[in-house]
Amino acid sequence: MSDDTETQVAQAQRAALDLANVDEATRNDALHAIADAIRARSDEILAANDEDVEAAEEMLAEGEYTQALVDRLKLDEAKLESIAEMVESVAGQDDPLGETLEARELDDDLELYKVAVPIGVVATVFESRPDALVQISALALKSGNAVLLKGGSEASESNRVLHDIIREATADVAVPDGWSQLIEAREDVDRVLEMDDAVDLVMPRGSSAFVSYVQDNTQIPVLGHTEGVCHVYVDEDADLDMAEDVAFDAKVQYPAVCNAVETLLVSEVVADDFLPGMVERYEDAGVELRGDDATRDIVDVDPATEEDWETEYGDLELSIKVVEDVYDAVDHVNAHGSKHTESIVTEDDDTAAVFMQGIDAASVFHNASTRFADGYRYGLGAEVGISTGKIHARGPVGLAGLTTYKYYLEGDGQLVATYSGEDAAPFSHEDFDAAWNPGRLSDE
Structure with a gap:
């Protein structure tokens, strides 16, 4: 991996920790800024896309590309508007973060909460559709994840412009710098797959052979988007x-x-x-x-x-x-x-x-x-892909598929020794309906 890409991954890792604590309103403001920028800079996007399409059509004539790949690559004004509307739709989704999934009383004043949180740093590798870059970025931002994006070379000009627009549109909003990183060198993908200490999830979108290659060459959890037969x-x-x-x-x-x-x-x-x-x-x-x-x-x-x-x-x-x-x-x-x-x-x-x-x-x-x-x-706003596996998300992967959870335990000085031995106090283990609120017990 090049020094630049090593730096990008480190930046994403730092940004992920900060982004996890950015409030929903700020994340939504950033998404609306992205949608507005895509509309305002449509001419720039389409000009870059024309370069990609022209090169792809030459490859099609030589038998290197399929018509389907060229069709997926093309953008126009209507497609850009649908992309902007998709970003706004993601902003309109319920916040996937901070939701209390379970609440359980272990004993008096000892309460356990299972709360939704971001996954962290998500790496994606995808092919010709430039709109995939925007979809993945929007879902990552809304769900509080930093994202490493590696698009196909056939869409390199489109992806570069779209990523620049996303980065610049969010620079004026209180979103941590570095949350979205574009990786362009193909040879860097293998090194990213080795970084299980920094990358929390890999989402490859492509053929079954490509997804299998990723799975065979990384210890990072893989959420694969493969063929649709x-x-x-x-x-x-x-x-x-x-x-x-x-x-x-x-x-x-x-x-x-x-x-x-x-x-x-x-x-x-x-x-x-x-x-x-x-x-x-x-x-x-x-x-x-x-x-x-x-x-x-x-x-x-x-x-x-x-x-x-x-x-x-x-x-x-x-x-x-x-x-x-x-x-x-x-x-x-x-x-x-x-x-x-x-x-x-x-x-x-x-x-x-x-x-x-x-x-x-x-x-x-x-x-x-x-x-x-x-x-x-x-109704998921958008998707990062369609998972044909069964763990941890299946089907169209939206915001919920980009979250995990952590446990918060609110106590009042309890000791495990109290619940051990012959005279151990019993656990109550009673579920109740409440949302986790930091310091709630001390406020009562």
């Missing part, structure tokens, strides 16, 4: 018009993102009625289709391979498989899915329950597009 299952009791709309939205509305559907599963009972119209609608939208043998007996599409069932296309591509029933659908999803987001379309609530309870995924929907799997749409 998502499915829509059209059940025999589905409203087929609804199913067609849901399956279309899940693929076509924005195919470049991780919550877009990649495999459509169709009950054999309705396949003959459903697939011809669905395929025609997909093809009219430019979707490249592949299917298993049963699908190809009904519609004219290319053959699907075993690899297709586990591929995140991130583009206008889709695989189709005809299944026997909901149990067959569940087996396929659990065997080939990425534990991201799955959806069933059916009018039978019992069948929906079988699917939703049987699937091992962070989000499972009934009669809704997989595209709803999103921190903003969930």
Whole structure:
């Protein structure tokens, strides 16, 4: 790691201790300042983004980048406005810090409180979407965490300008300097992964192979955002018009993102009625289709391979498989899915329950597009990513996923010796409803 990056990590570590004690109003003021600055400096942002997009399109022409990557990279005025609104939405969320999660009386005047606090220093590595830098920064600030940001080289100009704007916008607010750090050298990532004494959490956003690499090369806890191999299952009791709309939205509305559907599963009972119209609608939208043998007996599409069932296309591509029933659908999803987001379309609530309870995924929907799997749409303000693991956060990771807790014990001179031995006093261990307030006992 370079001396500069070593300094950045040290600055973030110091800033995290101070930021944990910055009041909510100040953190919200800083977020509103960021939103205002993004709007005021939109021309500067878009000019930098144009440089990134132009370079990415050259790489696309050479076959080095995909169209999906280029699409995720692009910004425009409407996108910048949505980014600014997202920052304001984060400011409008309830304060995740200082909440008393549990309160328990151990004995008279001996009270234990479990209170939400920031994680500390969070490192993130993410690819082409410049809005990810703003989302992650906004959530880190609101939750009182310092953040180390490493974006992809394809978005380097956009990320640099956005980070400068964030840093300058918060400089005039009482937020500790150094809370947000941009790491640009790719070789420094490995050194950051060694710094388990300074970095409290790593959040990689990328392929399963990349997340596995991070997990294998660090002792820092890892909250991984991996591929989205998502499915829509059209059940025999589905409203087929609804199913067609849901399956279309899940693929076509924005195919470049991780919550877009990649495999459509169709009950054999309705396949003959459903697939011809669905395929025609997909093809009219430019979707490249592949299917298993049963699908190809009904519609004219290319053959699907075993690899297709586990591929995140991130583009206008889709695989189709005809299944026997909901149990067959569940087996396929659990065997080939990425534990991201799955959806069933059916009018039978019992069948929906079988699917939703049987699937091992962070989000499972009934009669809704997989595209709803999103921190903003969930009411979280934004997200730092979608965790397909189970510890310590799962699904869209918002403010709560960036907090941990500590225990505060309020006493009045009690000694452990009092509660030991044959004549030990008993603990009461009674839960009660109260928020921790420093010095509350001495004020009574």
